[in-house]
Amino acid sequence: MRARLILGLASLVLALAACVQNGDAPAEYRLFAMGTWVDLTLPPAAVHDRPELLREIESELRAFERDYYAWADGELAALNRALSAGRAFEASAELAGLLAEAQRIEAATEGAFDPGVGALVELWGFHGSDDPPPTPPAAAVIYALAGRAGSIADLSIDGTLIRAAEAEYTLDLGGIAKGEAVDRIVAKLGERGIAPALVNAGGDLRVVGAPAERAWRIGILAPRREGLIGTLRLVGGEAAFTSGDYERYVERDGQRLHHILDPRTGYPVTHTQAVTVLAANGVLADAAATALFVVGPAGWERVAEGLGIEAALRVDATGRIEMTASMRDRFQIDADEGSDIIILGH
Ligand code: AMP
Ligand code: MG
Numbered sequence: 001m002r003a004r005l006i007l008g009l010a011s012l013v014l015a016l017a018a019c020v021q022n023g024d025a026p027a028e029y030r031l032f033a034m035g036t037w038v039d040l041t042l043p044p045a046a047v048h049d050r051p052e053l054l055r056e057i058e059s060e061l062r063a064f065e066r067d068y069y070a071w072a073d074g075e076l077a078a079l080n081r082a083l084s085a086g087r088a089f090e091a092s093a094e095l096a097g098l099l100a101e102a103q104r105i106e107a108a109t110e111g112a113f114d115p116g117v118g119a120l121v122e123l124w125g126f127h128g129s130d131d132p133p134p135t136p137p138a139a140a141v142i143y144a145l146a147g148r149a150g151s152i153a154d155l156s157i158d159g160t161l162i163r164a165a166e167a168e169y170t171l172d173l174g175g176i177a178k179g180e181a182v183d184r185i186v187a188k189l190g191e192r193g194i195a196p197a198l199v200n201a202g203g204d205l206r207v208v209g210a211p212a213e214r215a216w217r218i219g220i221l222a223p224r225r226e227g228l229i230g231t232l233r234l235v236g237g238e239a240a241f242t243s244g245d246y247e248r249y250v251e252r253d254g255q256r257l258h259h260i261l262d263p264r265t266g267y268p269v270t271h272t273q274a275v276t277v278l279a280a281n282g283v284l285a286d287a288a289a290t291a292l293f294v295v296g297p298a299g300w301e302r303v304a305e306g307l308g309i310e311a312a313l314r315v316d317a318t319g320r321i322e323m324t325a326s327m328r329d330r331f332q333i334d335a336d337e338g339s340d341i342i343i344l345g346h
Contacts, residue, residue, distance in 0.1 A: 050192065182239065245258040277311070
Protein backbone atom coordinates (compact mmCIF):
# COMPACT_ATOMS: atom_id res chain seq x y z
CA MET A 1 0.00 0.00 0.00
CA ARG A 2 2.75 2.40 1.00
CA ALA A 3 4.83 1.60 -2.09
CA ARG A 4 1.87 2.38 -4.28
CA LEU A 5 1.27 5.64 -2.51
CA ILE A 6 4.86 6.78 -2.90
CA LEU A 7 4.94 5.77 -6.57
CA GLY A 8 1.72 7.68 -7.02
CA LEU A 9 3.20 10.74 -5.43
CA ALA A 10 6.23 10.52 -7.65
CA SER A 11 4.01 10.79 -10.72
CA LEU A 12 2.22 13.73 -9.19
CA VAL A 13 5.42 15.61 -8.56
CA LEU A 14 6.61 14.86 -12.10
CA ALA A 15 3.44 16.35 -13.43
CA LEU A 16 4.02 19.40 -11.29
CA ALA A 17 7.63 19.79 -12.31
CA ALA A 18 6.59 19.76 -15.94
CA CYS A 19 4.31 22.73 -15.40
CA VAL A 20 6.83 25.12 -13.94
CA GLN A 21 8.47 26.68 -16.92
CA ASN A 22 9.90 29.93 -15.68
CA GLY A 23 13.69 30.12 -15.44
CA ASP A 24 13.87 30.41 -11.65
CA ALA A 25 13.44 26.75 -10.69
CA PRO A 26 11.37 26.49 -7.50
CA ALA A 27 12.86 24.85 -4.45
CA GLU A 28 11.24 21.75 -2.95
CA TYR A 29 11.11 21.00 0.78
CA ARG A 30 9.68 17.89 2.34
CA LEU A 31 8.39 17.29 5.88
CA PHE A 32 6.65 14.21 7.24
CA ALA A 33 3.49 15.17 9.16
CA MET A 34 -0.07 13.91 9.68
CA GLY A 35 1.01 10.49 8.38
CA THR A 36 2.04 11.82 4.99
CA TRP A 37 4.74 13.75 3.17
CA VAL A 38 4.10 17.46 3.04
CA ASP A 39 5.91 18.94 0.06
CA LEU A 40 6.42 22.67 -0.19
CA THR A 41 7.33 24.19 -3.55
CA LEU A 42 8.59 27.71 -2.95
CA PRO A 43 10.53 30.41 -4.76
CA PRO A 44 14.21 29.73 -4.05
CA ALA A 45 14.61 33.05 -2.19
CA ALA A 46 11.82 32.30 0.31
CA VAL A 47 13.83 30.04 2.59
CA HIS A 48 17.15 31.68 1.83
CA ASP A 49 15.77 35.02 3.07
CA ARG A 50 13.90 33.52 6.03
CA PRO A 51 15.77 30.44 7.28
CA GLU A 52 13.29 30.13 10.19
CA LEU A 53 10.31 29.59 7.85
CA LEU A 54 10.55 25.81 7.56
CA ARG A 55 11.09 25.39 11.29
CA GLU A 56 8.00 27.49 11.97
CA ILE A 57 5.93 25.43 9.56
CA GLU A 58 7.22 22.20 11.04
CA SER A 59 6.42 23.22 14.61
CA GLU A 60 2.94 24.32 13.55
CA LEU A 61 2.38 20.90 11.97
CA ARG A 62 3.62 19.10 15.10
CA ALA A 63 1.21 21.09 17.29
CA PHE A 64 -1.49 20.37 14.76
CA GLU A 65 -0.89 16.60 14.89
CA ARG A 66 -1.26 16.70 18.65
CA ASP A 67 -4.32 18.96 18.82
CA TYR A 68 -6.40 17.72 15.90
CA TYR A 69 -5.84 13.98 16.13
CA ALA A 70 -8.39 12.22 18.35
CA TRP A 71 -5.96 9.53 19.51
CA ALA A 72 -3.17 11.90 20.55
CA ASP A 73 -3.14 13.85 23.79
CA GLY A 74 -4.15 17.29 22.64
CA GLU A 75 -7.15 19.55 22.37
CA LEU A 76 -9.46 17.28 20.36
CA ALA A 77 -8.83 14.35 22.73
CA ALA A 78 -9.61 16.65 25.68
CA LEU A 79 -12.83 17.75 23.98
CA ASN A 80 -13.87 14.10 23.45
CA ARG A 81 -13.17 13.32 27.08
CA ALA A 82 -15.14 16.34 28.34
CA LEU A 83 -18.17 15.69 26.12
CA SER A 84 -18.22 11.99 27.00
CA ALA A 85 -18.27 12.97 30.68
CA GLY A 86 -21.15 15.41 30.07
CA ARG A 87 -18.95 18.48 30.63
CA ALA A 88 -18.86 21.66 28.55
CA PHE A 89 -15.53 22.46 26.87
CA GLU A 90 -13.94 25.81 26.18
CA ALA A 91 -12.19 25.32 22.85
CA SER A 92 -9.65 27.46 21.03
CA ALA A 93 -11.20 29.72 18.41
CA GLU A 94 -9.49 27.60 15.71
CA LEU A 95 -10.94 24.29 16.90
CA ALA A 96 -14.39 25.80 17.49
CA GLY A 97 -14.35 27.24 13.96
CA LEU A 98 -13.38 23.92 12.44
CA LEU A 99 -16.09 22.09 14.41
CA ALA A 100 -18.68 24.62 13.24
CA GLU A 101 -17.63 24.08 9.62
CA ALA A 102 -17.72 20.28 10.09
CA GLN A 103 -21.18 20.59 11.61
CA ARG A 104 -22.38 22.64 8.63
CA ILE A 105 -21.09 19.94 6.27
CA GLU A 106 -22.71 17.16 8.31
CA ALA A 107 -26.06 18.94 7.93
CA ALA A 108 -25.57 19.63 4.20
CA THR A 109 -24.73 15.96 3.57
CA GLU A 110 -27.46 14.49 5.77
CA GLY A 111 -24.90 12.75 7.91
CA ALA A 112 -22.70 11.29 5.15
CA PHE A 113 -19.85 13.41 6.51
CA ASP A 114 -19.71 13.18 10.28
CA PRO A 115 -16.58 13.40 12.44
CA GLY A 116 -18.64 11.51 15.03
CA VAL A 117 -17.56 8.42 13.06
CA GLY A 118 -14.39 8.17 15.23
CA ALA A 119 -15.49 5.18 17.31
CA LEU A 120 -16.18 3.26 14.09
CA VAL A 121 -12.84 4.32 12.59
CA GLU A 122 -11.16 2.94 15.72
CA LEU A 123 -13.25 -0.24 15.65
CA TRP A 124 -12.18 -0.94 12.07
CA GLY A 125 -8.58 -0.16 13.03
CA PHE A 126 -7.98 2.81 10.72
CA HIS A 127 -7.02 5.27 13.43
CA GLY A 128 -3.34 4.41 13.83
CA SER A 129 -0.39 3.79 11.56
CA ASP A 130 -0.61 -0.03 11.92
CA ASP A 131 -2.64 -2.21 9.59
CA PRO A 132 -6.15 -2.97 10.83
CA PRO A 133 -6.69 -6.33 12.59
CA PRO A 134 -6.92 -9.47 10.41
CA THR A 135 -10.59 -10.03 11.20
CA PRO A 136 -13.15 -7.32 10.46
CA PRO A 137 -15.34 -6.28 13.41
CA ALA A 138 -18.50 -8.25 14.16
CA ALA A 139 -21.67 -7.00 12.46
CA ALA A 140 -23.46 -6.57 15.80
CA VAL A 141 -20.71 -4.31 17.15
CA ILE A 142 -20.72 -2.22 13.97
CA TYR A 143 -24.49 -1.96 14.14
CA ALA A 144 -24.36 -0.80 17.74
CA LEU A 145 -22.00 2.07 16.85
CA ALA A 146 -23.66 3.18 13.59
CA GLY A 147 -26.31 5.86 13.82
CA ARG A 148 -26.37 9.28 15.36
CA ALA A 149 -25.20 9.00 18.99
CA GLY A 150 -21.98 10.96 19.38
CA SER A 151 -22.61 12.78 16.09
CA ILE A 152 -21.22 16.25 15.50
CA ALA A 153 -24.86 17.24 14.86
CA ASP A 154 -25.49 16.89 18.61
CA LEU A 155 -22.96 19.57 19.56
CA SER A 156 -24.04 23.02 20.60
CA ILE A 157 -21.30 25.43 19.54
CA ASP A 158 -21.74 28.77 21.23
CA GLY A 159 -18.72 30.86 20.24
CA THR A 160 -15.92 28.76 21.67
CA LEU A 161 -18.04 26.94 24.25
CA ILE A 162 -18.87 23.39 23.15
CA ARG A 163 -21.62 21.43 24.86
CA ALA A 164 -23.64 18.29 24.22
CA ALA A 165 -25.85 15.82 25.99
CA GLU A 166 -23.73 13.11 27.57
CA ALA A 167 -22.89 10.29 25.14
CA GLU A 168 -19.66 8.64 24.00
CA TYR A 169 -17.90 11.10 21.68
CA THR A 170 -14.96 10.15 19.50
CA LEU A 171 -14.94 13.08 17.14
CA ASP A 172 -12.35 12.37 14.44
CA LEU A 173 -11.36 15.32 12.27
CA GLY A 174 -9.32 13.14 9.89
CA GLY A 175 -11.63 14.01 6.98
CA ILE A 176 -11.17 17.79 7.28
CA ALA A 177 -8.08 18.60 9.37
CA LYS A 178 -5.51 18.20 6.61
CA GLY A 179 -7.37 20.95 4.76
CA GLU A 180 -7.02 23.21 7.80
CA ALA A 181 -3.30 22.41 8.09
CA VAL A 182 -2.74 23.22 4.42
CA ASP A 183 -4.74 26.46 4.78
CA ARG A 184 -2.63 27.52 7.75
CA ILE A 185 0.61 26.98 5.84
CA VAL A 186 -0.83 28.89 2.88
CA ALA A 187 -1.84 31.75 5.24
CA LYS A 188 1.68 31.82 6.68
CA LEU A 189 3.19 32.01 3.19
CA GLY A 190 0.66 34.72 2.26
CA GLU A 191 1.55 36.83 5.34
CA ARG A 192 5.15 36.75 4.22
CA GLY A 193 4.34 37.53 0.61
CA ILE A 194 5.77 34.21 -0.61
CA ALA A 195 4.47 33.31 -4.07
CA PRO A 196 4.14 31.35 -6.25
CA ALA A 197 3.97 28.40 -3.91
CA LEU A 198 2.40 24.99 -3.64
CA VAL A 199 1.59 23.12 -0.42
CA ASN A 200 1.07 19.46 -1.19
CA ALA A 201 0.13 17.12 1.65
CA GLY A 202 0.28 13.69 -0.01
CA GLY A 203 -1.61 14.75 -3.13
CA ASP A 204 -4.03 17.06 -1.29
CA LEU A 205 -2.88 20.55 -2.08
CA ARG A 206 -3.38 24.27 -2.37
CA VAL A 207 -1.57 26.80 -4.50
CA VAL A 208 -0.56 30.41 -3.90
CA GLY A 209 -0.20 32.63 -6.95
CA ALA A 210 0.77 31.01 -10.24
CA PRO A 211 4.12 30.17 -11.82
CA ALA A 212 4.95 32.94 -14.31
CA GLU A 213 1.31 33.98 -14.68
CA ARG A 214 0.35 30.49 -15.77
CA ALA A 215 -2.02 28.09 -14.08
CA TRP A 216 -0.70 25.18 -12.03
CA ARG A 217 -1.30 21.74 -13.45
CA ILE A 218 -1.64 18.93 -10.97
CA GLY A 219 -1.96 15.22 -11.64
CA ILE A 220 -4.95 13.19 -10.43
CA LEU A 221 -4.00 9.58 -9.70
CA ALA A 222 -5.82 6.66 -11.25
CA PRO A 223 -7.29 4.64 -8.37
CA ARG A 224 -6.54 1.16 -9.77
CA ARG A 225 -3.35 1.50 -11.80
CA GLU A 226 -0.12 3.44 -11.82
CA GLY A 227 -0.28 6.83 -13.46
CA LEU A 228 -2.84 9.57 -13.77
CA ILE A 229 -6.40 9.83 -15.01
CA GLY A 230 -5.58 13.36 -16.03
CA THR A 231 -4.38 16.77 -14.99
CA LEU A 232 -6.30 19.60 -13.41
CA ARG A 233 -5.61 23.32 -13.80
CA LEU A 234 -5.63 25.45 -10.65
CA VAL A 235 -5.34 29.20 -10.23
CA GLY A 236 -3.92 31.07 -7.23
CA GLY A 237 -5.52 30.28 -3.88
CA GLU A 238 -7.39 27.17 -5.03
CA ALA A 239 -7.25 23.80 -3.31
CA ALA A 240 -7.71 20.33 -4.80
CA PHE A 241 -8.31 17.42 -2.45
CA THR A 242 -8.92 13.77 -3.22
CA SER A 243 -10.51 11.05 -1.11
CA GLY A 244 -9.68 7.58 -2.38
CA ASP A 245 -10.25 4.00 -1.30
CA TYR A 246 -6.64 3.28 -2.32
CA GLU A 247 -5.13 5.63 0.27
CA ARG A 248 -5.51 3.42 3.31
CA TYR A 249 -6.90 -0.07 2.94
CA VAL A 250 -6.48 -3.78 3.45
CA GLU A 251 -7.88 -6.63 1.44
CA ARG A 252 -9.74 -9.36 3.30
CA ASP A 253 -11.44 -12.24 1.49
CA GLY A 254 -11.25 -10.36 -1.79
CA GLN A 255 -12.91 -7.30 -0.28
CA ARG A 256 -11.25 -3.91 -0.01
CA LEU A 257 -11.69 -2.53 3.49
CA HIS A 258 -10.70 1.11 3.61
CA HIS A 259 -10.78 4.16 5.83
CA ILE A 260 -13.83 6.06 4.58
CA LEU A 261 -16.91 4.83 6.37
CA ASP A 262 -20.58 5.56 5.98
CA PRO A 263 -21.50 6.74 9.49
CA ARG A 264 -25.09 5.59 8.95
CA THR A 265 -24.19 1.96 8.20
CA GLY A 266 -20.81 1.72 9.90
CA TYR A 267 -19.17 0.07 6.86
CA PRO A 268 -16.53 1.23 4.34
CA VAL A 269 -18.18 2.76 1.29
CA THR A 270 -18.20 0.39 -1.71
CA HIS A 271 -19.77 2.46 -4.49
CA THR A 272 -16.85 4.86 -5.08
CA GLN A 273 -13.10 4.59 -5.73
CA ALA A 274 -12.20 8.28 -5.58
CA VAL A 275 -13.55 11.82 -5.48
CA THR A 276 -11.56 14.97 -6.29
CA VAL A 277 -12.89 18.38 -5.33
CA LEU A 278 -11.64 21.82 -6.23
CA ALA A 279 -12.51 24.64 -3.81
CA ALA A 280 -11.38 28.09 -2.70
CA ASN A 281 -9.78 26.70 0.46
CA GLY A 282 -8.40 23.46 1.86
CA VAL A 283 -10.97 22.92 4.61
CA LEU A 284 -13.90 22.92 2.21
CA ALA A 285 -12.09 20.88 -0.44
CA ASP A 286 -11.00 18.28 2.14
CA ALA A 287 -14.36 17.88 3.86
CA ALA A 288 -16.28 17.94 0.59
CA ALA A 289 -14.09 15.23 -0.99
CA THR A 290 -14.74 12.91 1.96
CA ALA A 291 -18.42 13.86 2.06
CA LEU A 292 -19.08 13.34 -1.67
CA PHE A 293 -17.20 10.04 -1.53
CA VAL A 294 -19.74 8.82 1.04
CA VAL A 295 -22.77 10.32 -0.75
CA GLY A 296 -21.79 8.69 -4.06
CA PRO A 297 -24.55 7.80 -6.51
CA ALA A 298 -27.24 9.02 -4.12
CA GLY A 299 -26.89 12.56 -5.46
CA TRP A 300 -23.24 13.58 -5.01
CA GLU A 301 -23.68 16.27 -7.66
CA ARG A 302 -26.66 17.82 -5.88
CA VAL A 303 -24.86 17.72 -2.53
CA ALA A 304 -21.76 19.31 -4.14
CA GLU A 305 -23.94 22.16 -5.36
CA GLY A 306 -25.39 22.59 -1.87
CA LEU A 307 -21.85 22.88 -0.51
CA GLY A 308 -20.97 25.53 -3.10
CA ILE A 309 -18.64 23.17 -4.98
CA GLU A 310 -18.62 23.62 -8.73
CA ALA A 311 -15.73 21.46 -9.88
CA ALA A 312 -15.66 17.85 -8.72
CA LEU A 313 -15.10 14.42 -10.19
CA ARG A 314 -15.99 10.96 -9.01
CA VAL A 315 -14.63 7.57 -10.04
CA ASP A 316 -17.29 4.94 -9.37
CA ALA A 317 -16.73 1.33 -8.31
CA THR A 318 -16.33 0.19 -11.93
CA GLY A 319 -13.74 2.88 -12.75
CA ARG A 320 -16.18 5.07 -14.69
CA ILE A 321 -15.44 8.78 -14.26
CA GLU A 322 -18.20 11.33 -13.72
CA MET A 323 -17.44 15.03 -13.57
CA THR A 324 -19.23 18.32 -13.34
CA ALA A 325 -19.15 20.61 -16.37
CA SER A 326 -16.89 23.04 -14.56
CA MET A 327 -14.44 20.26 -13.70
CA ARG A 328 -14.47 19.31 -17.38
CA ASP A 329 -13.31 22.84 -18.24
CA ARG A 330 -10.28 22.43 -15.96
CA PHE A 331 -9.44 18.83 -16.66
CA GLN A 332 -7.25 17.27 -19.29
CA ILE A 333 -7.81 13.55 -19.57
CA ASP A 334 -4.68 11.45 -19.76
CA ALA A 335 -4.12 9.68 -23.07
CA ASP A 336 -3.88 6.30 -21.26
CA GLU A 337 -7.23 6.68 -19.54
CA GLY A 338 -9.55 4.16 -21.12
CA SER A 339 -12.61 4.72 -18.89
CA ASP A 340 -15.97 6.05 -19.90
CA ILE A 341 -16.16 9.68 -18.93
CA ILE A 342 -19.52 11.19 -18.15
CA ILE A 343 -19.92 14.97 -17.98
CA LEU A 344 -22.75 16.00 -15.70
CA GLY A 345 -24.83 19.16 -16.02
CA HIS A 346 -24.28 21.67 -18.79
P1 AMP B 1 -10.06 11.81 3.74
O1 AMP B 1 -8.81 11.10 3.42
O2 AMP B 1 -9.94 13.31 3.82
O3 AMP B 1 -11.22 11.39 2.90
O4 AMP B 1 -10.44 11.45 5.25
C1 AMP B 1 -10.60 10.13 5.66
C2 AMP B 1 -10.54 10.11 7.16
O5 AMP B 1 -11.70 10.79 7.68
C3 AMP B 1 -10.59 8.71 7.73
O6 AMP B 1 -9.29 8.21 7.91
C4 AMP B 1 -11.32 8.93 9.04
O7 AMP B 1 -10.40 9.40 10.00
C5 AMP B 1 -12.29 10.06 8.73
N1 AMP B 1 -13.59 9.60 8.21
C6 AMP B 1 -13.92 8.37 7.69
N2 AMP B 1 -15.19 8.35 7.29
C7 AMP B 1 -15.70 9.60 7.55
C8 AMP B 1 -16.98 10.21 7.36
N3 AMP B 1 -18.00 9.55 6.81
N4 AMP B 1 -17.13 11.49 7.77
C9 AMP B 1 -16.11 12.19 8.33
N5 AMP B 1 -14.88 11.67 8.52
C10 AMP B 1 -14.67 10.39 8.13
MG1 MG C 1 -11.22 14.83 3.33
